[in-house]
Amino acid sequence: MPPHQSGGSSARTARAVTLAVVIAAYMLSFFHRFAPAGIAHDLTLAFQTTAASLGALAATYFYVYTIMQVPTGVLVDTLGPRRILFLGGLVAAAGSVLFGLADTLNEALVGRTLVGLGVSVTFIAMLKIIAVNFDERRFATLVGASMLVGNLGSVLAGAPLSLLAQSISWRGIFVGAGALSALLGVACWFFVKDGGGERPRFDRTVIFGGLASVLKNRSTWPAVVVNFGLAGSFFSFAGLWATPYLMRVHELTRAQASSHLSLYFAGFALGCFFIGTLSDRLGKRKPVVIAGAFLYCLLWLFWLTNIRLPLAATYCLFGLMGLTTASFALTWACAKEVNPPMLSGMSTSVTNMGGFLAGALLQPLAGWAMDQVWDGTLANGVRVYGPDTFRVGMACMAAAACIGFVASFWVKETGCRNIWQAPRPGP
Template sequence: MLNSQPSRRFLQLRWTAFIIVGLAYVLSFFHRFAPAAISSDLQLAFNTTGASLGGLAATYFYVYTVMQIPTGVLADTLGPRRVVAIGGVIAGIGSVLFGLADTLAVASIGRLLVGLGVSVSFICMLKLNAVWFHDRHFATATGATILLGNLGSVLAAAPLAWALGFVSWRTVFVIAGALSLVLAGLAWGWVRDHPGEAGLPSLRELDGKASHPKHAGHWYDGLLIVLKNRMTWPGLWVNMGLAGSLFAFGGLWAVPFLRDVYGMDRAAATDHTTWLLAGFAIGAFFIGTLSDRLGRRKPVMFAGALTYCLCWLPLLFGVPLGALAGYVLFFVMGLAAPSFTLSWSCAKEVNPPALSGMATSVVNVGAFLGTAIMQPLVGWAIDRAHAGSVSPLGLADYQAGIAIMLGFSLMSLIAIAFIRETYCKYSNA
């Protein structure tokens, strides 16, 4: 029971870490999706093609992808506090540089630094969730993390479009950089890596059980254990298809698609992405909670992935969308997409508890590798379809891009069949 003075201290430290690192995660989501709302501003400022714009936006995802496994190693060795603080400083510098950039090359460097800095927040958050919450509540805590993080994606849609009526996009990113630096300082001073660091017992000890054993070998021995476990890998493909297509679409191509195919202005298009991302935030929380309560992972994951795939069909064929129908479609699409979040729980649960950071980081590579591939690939497909045409962009130009994202989504649906059902507990517990 968490009712003694040490237990109250435990709760205080748990929620302090959750809020501070969670706010850093909010900023990572903001940076992930903001290019969609300012795509036309970026094209005007840097005179870019669709492929170049996709490449600029994807710079964030390239470095984010590369950093996932190193972040897992750092979270399991240095600890989340130090990693989040250093990442916040790097992201802050990158955001300011992006906001002040006068060329595409400088903007790309700024975007790369942002991606490098914020790439650590989520894996560190999962590591903190693994030590500050019960195993049986991990998916729920992770869903709450996604719900909190998605405040950033919501802010990057309609609220950002509204703010751009008063300040330039450059000012927005300078302010975001300053916030990153503030959160870095708070993380360094207030976050604790685990209860033992504050002289407190772990949750398992409070339940009268032995703590999970620490990893005895070198970090690369632990990484090899994770990489050699064939049950780690299916989740990577689930993330690549579901998360990758969602981030590529919601983070860059949704607003231009709605503008060019359905004739929406920026405000109406960003309203749709707001509903998409709000659905994602709500779905992530309830999917995790539903899975924990049912004690199952795969059925919930499969149902969500199938629904998400079906949502692409009206967009692929340009089915006319009234205002209400469009909002409902985008909301349901967002609600179903976070079924991929359960793959993090599965990856953690089929590997030793001490290696949870590495296990989740390997799977999480898929989300950002998929986005890094799809954002410029979709842009290339659009440019290729429109090559030589003097007419405005339309459905025929976007169909190949939508088909690419649907194809990746279907790949995830197949990959779910290869995930091991963990019944919401460690396989070696």
């Protein structure tokens, strides 16, 4: 009997507690993911970085996160989420403390790498827990609701982080975040239940065979590319470049720019919930993804023009951008529903890898492109980038978004259910 159909109130309570603890860890991972945007100015001053170096510092998280997606999918499908969430929390704690205490850019890079390594397991573990513990017809809704709550961490990485960093310093914040990571890791050990569902044995033949079947499945790849384009441009823009862009091009104060970022994240959180719920209620995936990706790409045109808009207009655009960005949240369901149910961890991790690979590439690429057209202006020894320079960086991210939109037309419609069929044996 599937786990979501078994047990009484105690079983339901256990599943709820398991999901709540993982969502709390997911909140912290979102905070770490987008924190560089809120303190970009502080990091530039602390380490005297160029745009390319700042992009590399922020992207280090995404490099290791990308590399870990497939191994994480394998681990949650074999060992279960509990053990890797515990270890991940401890590694992220060490990295956050090191990042907060770093005296040099290299030390900060190591700390950021450890943070990325530690939190890289959280999301796939959460998807696995939802997949094996709850009704698959509610998968997108539950993922959206979890992301709605989890995204509070990204909201905190906007205006609240920027304001707090000016009063108690960004270093103290990351030391505190490290302590919280350790506590959540321990909580996962005691409260997370791996749940039911069939798991493959930890056998290399079984594991590589399962991974190969996901990778060979042509229906997997459109979701991966959509995630690459939409999530990647989101991670690059909101994760680093949005705040300095708004301050320099639109001449907003740091508080105004960071509040735009918080509104973006709030819109994204709401979008994840409502888009997932809409998709489940319509019984369709593909048209929702296409419509959201199209609107998201249209909004990039405003940032490419560098037109100065009223403050109310930029707030509205950032909120709308957050809502439409959330369309990529359906890609995990799209990939899961065209692959074997027992390989849900692997299929979602392969899809998730697309967005983080793009984030890892786009953050330093945008910075490198801006350095190529920088006019040499300095202020207190720090490079100053003008509107035309930022346009080049924005173009890199907009191009990725367009790639995701085009790929959305190849996503396979599943009707919000698993449509995978085992290959028929030969004659």
